[in-house]
Amino acid sequence: MRLSLLKPVIDRPGPWASVYANIPQSTEDAAKQQELTASATTAQLFALGADEATCGAVHEALLTWRGGESGAHAGRALFAAHGAVVLDTPLPGPPAFPFAAWGPVPRVTPLLAAIGDDPVCLVVRLDRAGADFAVLGQRGTEDAGQVSGADRPLHRTSSGDPSERHFQTKVENTWEHNAAEIADAVREAFEKSGAEAVLLVGEARERHSVHDKLPEPLRALTYESEHGGRAPGAESALVDRDIAHVRAVQEREHVAQVADRFRTGAGPGNKSAPHAAAGIPALVEAAREHRIDTLLVSPHGADIARHIWVGSDADQLAVRGTELTSLGEEHPVAARADDALVRSAAATGADVVVVRDPERAPSGGLGAILRGTEKPAPE
Structure with a gap:
């Protein structure tokens, strides 16, 4: 998030x-x-x-x-x-x-x-000559540039004349060249934008050709829309639906991956060197020491509304007010655990993931993956 x-x-x-x-x-x-x-x-x-x-x-x-x-x-x-x-x-x-x-x-x-998780989608509206890029998230849409390939020849003819067949071969070569340039530009735009998924919009042949030329890790994160195109006026409400679907899929998969990492790290096999923390005391200690990599929050849970003690700084948290007093905070005050931990996580560069599925959520509604945990490579 x-x-x-x-x-x-x-x-x-x-x-x-x-x-x-x-x-x-x-x-x-x-x-x-x-x-x-x-x-x-x-x-x-x-x-x-x-x-x-x-x-x-x-x-x-x-x-x-x-x-x-x-x-x-x-x-x-x-x-x-x-x-x-x-x-x-x-x-x-x-x-x-x-x-x-x-x-x-x-x-x-x-x-x-x-x-929600607010995944960012790189939308690529393409045709035989090039592509226009836009980065879309919950907070709006931003233009992300464009790429233009060779502009001729682009259209085949129906003649069987040998010279025409030679011309058609040149058209095919132009298409392939442009598709390769678009695919490379997609890769660059994806890396620069920080997007988590790509949606290709355009005619089927052009979409498939670009998709096939993407590097494998990116290909697995790339979807295609059968609606709309690059030309003005080709936009469709169905494209918006496809974008929303792609973002929903990415959010669901990301939350599931984070929840699985938390469950693995919190398992009995990691007692000697835990990679995850659960329970208010452990979470408060991890936040105070800046060790939270990812904070998991469920909208429902017994711990989220519990009060902990906070000071003026985001990393001043304690289970008891006297702890903060001994650390120099003169006026500790009580605050909700979920908001205090989110504030601390955001201040220290941690991530926050909302887990709505109660079967995947941490017990009590709060949990954390700790820094130092290796993140699994993309499948």
Whole structure:
């Protein structure tokens, strides 16, 4: 999961107002409903102890936001501290449980659960002459350049004349040359973009030819769409469906691989040198020592809402407040374990994976793969 979205809230001191709101967009009384949502949310925050300046900033943000979504309702998450909204981001849909919270660390776990693993897909719209690249993820689409091959000859003729057959051979050679150039450009764009999958869009022959010329590891991560093409106007809603399918497959496979690595590392065969940690005490110790490589979080679990003690820095965590006091933190405060561990993981460059399947999730809802664990090579 890409945690760059959380960067604005990770290192800033709290306390934090965290809001997950359902903003009506296209109903007749949308403006009135938006005003009611803003007023009710800020009243709730004030009752929880939020300062007047932060409540005012949240109220203004909720009242004036225009997301432009086409649906009837737009989900939205925002985080504010010390009189300023620090992060304001749309959700893929309405929040499952709209709420407002006030606490020492931002309530970011519901945001991560909403956006999921957010795999990035490199979309390649190609034809015989070249290809256009776009990088697509949950946060939007970015142009990733293009490649052009030889522009002649590209079209075969139907004549049986020997000279025409020679011309057709040159056409075939041009196609093969262009396919090789496109495949090489796909490899470069894939490596540069950090994508986790590729989707080829275009005519069947061109797609297959490029697919066959990709290096084997990349070929295994490359899919093809039978819909749409490179020409203007060839885009189709079916292509969007295919992109969503590819991203869903990648997310499912990545979560399964991480869950399997955790289960293997947490097994009895690794007691002497554990590669995984489970349980609040072990996770807190690993986070404090910057040893978490990947944090696993389940939306449901007995440990996620347990309170641990935190300080002003992201790596100041403890099971008991006296531990932090002895380490020099004068004002330790209690916070939810899931949000405190996510904040610590993001601050130290770790990854976070949301595991929704209860059969794959760690016991208690929280677990970690520790640094030093070798990651398996792609199959």
